Amino acid sequence: MTLDKANELHIMLVAGETSGDALGADLMVALREISGRSLRISGVGGPRMEREGLASIFPMSDIAVMGPREIVPRLPLILHRIWQTVRHAVEHKPDILVVIDSPEFTHMVAKRVARRAPSIPIVDYVLPSVWAWRQGRARAMAKYIRRVLALLPFEPAFLKQAGVDCVYVGHPAIHxxxxxxxxxxxxxxxxxxxxxxxxxxxxxxxxxxxxxxxxxxxxxxxxxxxxxxxxxxxxxxxxxxxxxxxxxxxxxxxxxxxxxxxxxxxxxxxxxxxxxxxxxxxxxxxxxxxxxxxxxxxxxxxxxxxxxxxxxxxxxxxxxxxxxxxxxxxxxxxxxxxxxxxxxxxxxxxxxxxxxxxxxxxxxxxxxMGVDGEPPSRRAARAVLDLLERPASPA
Structure with a gap:
């Protein structure tokens, strides 16, 4: 489908579990409230995102698994869903892709989209706990993530050291x-x-x-x-x-x-x-x-x-x-x-x-944490839309 960029903004969201589905639904509401443009939202989500109008590419329950005991038996299906999501992004070329939490799935998608469609800016909503466990992962993220939306106020300073653009938007616990x-x-x-x-x-x-x-x-x-x-x-x-x-x-x-x-x-x-x-x-x-x-x-x-x-x-x-x-x-x-x-x-x-x-x-x-400020979902929506207004970095 060819999009009229002057009138419609295509945002692709990918969530992999219940917590991400909640964040994604709130983000959808906030994007519509503040964008000032007609929005088309596609991607992967659960019941809450679907209630906000998302037609999920496939049921989120296919990938909402935890731990080796659940993952291993469903690995072929999960790998198929990864490539299905990547193909959707490459074929439809959204203006921006937002991957939400569930890094084991969403970052597999983000890396492949970045290689096959480098013009699509990718935002990561919820930083994996790289500051606690795998600090080298932050530097690797800089190769395929354009911006991180952080839930915790100390995360932007940590990611700055790794060369990753990061905006603090607030934790859902505030809600x-x-x-x-x-x-x-x-x-x-x-x-x-x-x-x-x-x-x-x-x-x-x-x-x-x-x-x-x-x-x-x-x-x-x-x-x-x-x-x-x-x-x-x-x-x-x-x-x-x-x-x-x-x-x-x-x-x-x-x-x-x-x-x-x-x-x-x-x-x-x-x-x-x-x-x-x-x-x-x-x-x-x-x-x-x-x-x-x-x-x-x-x-x-x-x-x-x-x-x-x-x-x-x-x-x-x-x-x-x-x-x-x-x-x-x-x-x-x-x-x-x-x-x-x-x-x-x-x-x-x-x-x-x-x-x-x-x-x-x-x-x-x-x-x-900015408890008395703007709700986290609206801060997140502003950070996504702000990135679209910036000129793309040279490849």
């Missing part, structure tokens, strides 16, 4: 912050007084995380309750591990309420005094909700040793990386014990100097 007053309503609905301590316990969203941490967390809760009899314990979880969480929490010596609903989860964050959480994106969500926290990580000895040995940053907690200082206490592997965790958590449960410092640090995180 998941609690509504004002939701914490007070959460407490009132459960008969929890405004001055009673509430501990949020988040043992992870993966089965192995929960298995390694929830017993240790239960011991911490038990010891803390002995010191604080009025303590209320809330355990936010996700559907696919809820049964395991329920079975484990039932064996705790103190009662705890398990919640799963997203609205309840956000309200609980607003109500929480402090949190004990598995390492992961949840630390950023807690930080944006101004919940002081202690972070834990434990895996099988060999897996844990390997993960920590290849880590290229001083912390696994995004809050610490954003602030560039050790604000949140983290207890990894051999230090992930009830005694250590209790020692880190105890001063966060009342009005101590350590708690006040933690709250001040979390306020700084909110400022650095």
């Amino acid at each position: 998941r912050m609690p509504d004002e007053g939701s914490g007070a309503r959460f407490r009132a609905a459960r008969g929890i007084a405004p001055d009673e301590p509430v501990l949020l316990v988040l043992p992870g969203s993966r089965v192995n995380e929960v298995k390694h941490l929830i017993g240790i967390f239960g011991e911490v809760v038990s010891k803390l309750t002995e010191e604080m009899p009025s303590l209320k314990v809330i355990v936010p979880t996700v559907p696919h591990v809820r049964r395991l969480v329920e079975e484990s929490v039932r064996r705790w010596s103190v009662p705890a309420e398990i919640i799963e609903n997203d609205e309840d989860r956000r309200a609980a964050f607003d109500a929480g005094t402090a949190a004990l959480a598995a390492s992961g994106t949840v630390a950023l969500e807690l930080g944006l909700a101004r919940v002081p926290m202690v972070i834990a990580y434990r895996a099988e000895a060999l897996v844990g040793w390997f993960a920590l040995s290849v880590l290229k940053v001083p912390s696994v907690v995004l809050i610490n990386l954003i602030l560039d200082r050790p604000s949140v206490r983290e207890y990894l592997q051999s230090r992930c014990t009830p005694e250590y965790l209790l020692g880190g958590l105890r001063p966060l449960m009342s009005d101590t100097l350590e708690r006040r410092r933690a709250l001040a640090d979390l306020e700084e995180v909110r400022v650095r």
Whole structure:
């Protein structure tokens, strides 16, 4: 199809899993709101992008797999889908291609499109964690990625060293912050007084995380309750591990309420005094909700040793990386014990100097992430459209 470039802008989006589908859908909405031009959007996406009008080249579920056990049996289909996506780009020549997260799939597409149709600028929305694991990958990206849309405020400076253009647009966790007053309503609905301590316990969203941490967390809760009899314990979880969480929490010596609903989860964050959480994106969500926290990580000895040995940053907690200082206490592997965790958590449960410092640090995180600014999806849309207005670099 020949496009009338004066009237229509063709943007190709490629997402490979649920998180990318959500980002892609929000980006589609924002592009239409601010482009000022007729848009044609093609590519690969899931249900949310399809609801925004994308006719996906093939079902995103074909490529939304994780880990060798899922990938290997479907490798022929995945390779076919990679080439199908590349052919679509080469044949239809979009004005710009945006690959979204899922680097194992999307970067395979981007590299091949860059070789076969070098005139198509390629944007990477969500930087792979090259700063944490494979720093050489950033330099390799410069050969086929024109611009990166970063979720974290420290990423542009890191990529600048590798010669990659990067724009900070904001993390989707900004969209998941609690509504004002939701914490007070959460407490009132459960008969929890405004001055009673509430501990949020988040043992992870993966089965192995929960298995390694929830017993240790239960011991911490038990010891803390002995010191604080009025303590209320809330355990936010996700559907696919809820049964395991329920079975484990039932064996705790103190009662705890398990919640799963997203609205309840956000309200609980607003109500929480402090949190004990598995390492992961949840630390950023807690930080944006101004919940002081202690972070834990434990895996099988060999897996844990390997993960920590290849880590290229001083912390696994995004809050610490954003602030560039050790604000949140983290207890990894051999230090992930009830005694250590209790020692880190105890001063966060009342009005101590350590708690006040933690709250001040979390306020700084909110400022650095631009919480009160333009929504991330609109920043991302502006960064995409801005690139189209720039002259192409010489080949």
